[in-house]
Structure formats: structure tokens, C-alpha cells
Amino acid sequence: MTERLTLMAVHAHPDDECMSTGGVLLRYAREGMRTVLVTATRGEEGEVVDPDMDPAEVKPKLGDVRVAELERACQHLEVGELHVLGYRDSGMVGWEANNHPDCLAQADLQEATGRLVRLMRTLRPHVVTCYDENGGYGHPDHIQVHRMTVAAFHAAGDATQYSALGLAPWQPQKLYYTAYQRSYIFTRYELMRSMGVPVPSDRPDFDPAKVGGTPDDIITTYVDVREFLLHKMHALQYHRTQIAPDWWFTRVPHEILREKFGLECFIRMASHVPVEGPEDDLFTGLR
Numbered sequence: 001m002t003e004r005l006t007l008m009a010v011h012a013h014p015d016d017e018c019m020s021t022g023g024v025l026l027r028y029a030r031e032g033m034r035t036v037l038v039t040a041t042r043g044e045e046g047e048v049v050d051p052d053m054d055p056a057e058v059k060p061k062l063g064d065v066r067v068a069e070l071e072r073a074c075q076h077l078e079v080g081e082l083h084v085l086g087y088r089d090s091g092m093v094g095w096e097a098n099n100h101p102d103c104l105a106q107a108d109l110q111e112a113t114g115r116l117v118r119l120m121r122t123l124r125p126h127v128v129t130c131y132d133e134n135g136g137y138g139h140p141d142h143i144q145v146h147r148m149t150v151a152a153f154h155a156a157g158d159a160t161q162y163s164a165l166g167l168a169p170w171q172p173q174k175l176y177y178t179a180y181q182r183s184y185i186f187t188r189y190e191l192m193r194s195m196g197v198p199v200p201s202d203r204p205d206f207d208p209a210k211v212g213g214t215p216d217d218i219i220t221t222y223v224d225v226r227e228f229l230l231h232k233m234h235a236l237q238y239h240r241t242q243i244a245p246d247w248w249f250t251r252v253p254h255e256i257l258r259e260k261f262g263l264e265c266f267i268r269m270a271s272h273v274p275v276e277g278p279e280d281d282l283f284t285g286l287r
């Protein structure tokens, strides 16, 4: 029996799954593949922006609230399996939460990697996604997710590593980093300006050298998710504690979303199947 093709997306916090991988999760589920989302933390350090909620009341139980939001978003994205690892959110660099003994940034890398190796050997994904070495934008939890996922990708297929798990080795075939096209950032600024939203590049202290994003020329893979954009936006809005109902991005007309934000971008970092050059599909070489 051939294995059902499986995508495993590894993320740091509830809501991270939507922006960079919401489209591919839904697209591949609709194509009959199995989709797995691993979310490392429960997002306890997030803000509470929902005007219908009292932050003082919600904050102490924010982890539970955000996991419930994540479950609803996953249903909407037709995610086959959700695994929340349950580490504590480390907050942004320099926050007190960075020192909490249960937070992801403090986790032992070997132990954290082992949790992913266990999932990879059990669920047998063919394609794995995570963040780049900067965690996309420097968040300590995203950087830790990068480290543990890359380590697990290379360890899961090696019988000499994590043998105490008692599980047969499984080598995922392709590893990707999620990417945010640098040229998109300027597209977004133009869009914000046209919608009357304050634009970072109009601030006097704006430094174009620090604009972030992924240089377009290192992106290998653009997946067309235009058909799934409405679902992706709805899934994002299930994260009510995080996404203010009046956030400008939720007001972007659908045809503009389709035209400007209809691709999810990735960098192919490893492949055990022969592929070269640009791709429009994470499963190129595996179908």
C-alpha cells in the first residue's frame, strides 16, 4: 500500500498557521492529502484585541482560549490533525516571559526535537514546513521552532537517533521554510496607503535596509492559493483574541487579495527526491 501523501506544517503560536500556510493546508487537504499542523505553544503571551473581551479576565486563561480558536481555524482549513505541543509562549525578545522555565525558548533542544521526531515517525509526513533561521522575524519561539524542526527532519530517518522512542525511522522527503516575499512588503505598503492606513515607510525613522521579508531571488516555490483565500481570511478571523475586527487587512477587497496575495511562498531547503529550480507545488517529485 502506498502511503497517503502528507504535509506537516510546524508553527510556534496559534494563528501563525494561517498567514504563511493557510492556503496550502486547505489546498492539499482538498487534493486528498493528509495535512498535519503542529503548534508548539499555546500563545499565552499574545495580546487580547477583541473588543468584546475584557483583557484582564481573558489573559489568565489565554492559552485555553487560543487553543480553542486554533481548533476552529483548523476545522475551517480542513486540517487533518492538530498537535499542540504545549510549551509556554516565550513572548517577544527581552520580555520577562523569556525566562519562564516552561517556555519554548528555554526548552532543551534535544527534548523538543524528540517530540517532533516522534510525530514524524508516527505520522510519516512527506513534506515538512517551518520558519527560516531568523524565525521569519526574530521571535524567539519561531527561532526555536526552526531549530527543532530542522533537527527533527534530519534525525527522524536516522535509526541511530532517538532509538529509545521505539519507532521505525521515517525520512520526510522535502523540507521548506515559509517565506514572505520582500517585494510583497512594498505592495502591502501601497495598499495600506490607498486604504488610508498609516504606512511604516512614511515614518521619519523608516530604514529601508531593515524592511525584512525574504529576498525574492531565494524563493524556490510559489503555490497558487487564490481559490482558498476567503477561507484563509475566515480562518484567521477565528483567532478573535489576535485579529481586531477592524484590522485593515480584513477590509482588502477580495479581487485585490487574489491579485496581490494569491501565492504562498517557500524556500526548498532539502529534498530527497530529484527536483531542481522553481516549483509551483510542495509535492513536486512526490506525486
Ligand SMILES: [Zn+2]
Pocket (backbone or CB within 6 Å): 012, 013, 016, 139, 142
Ligand atoms: Zn508566532
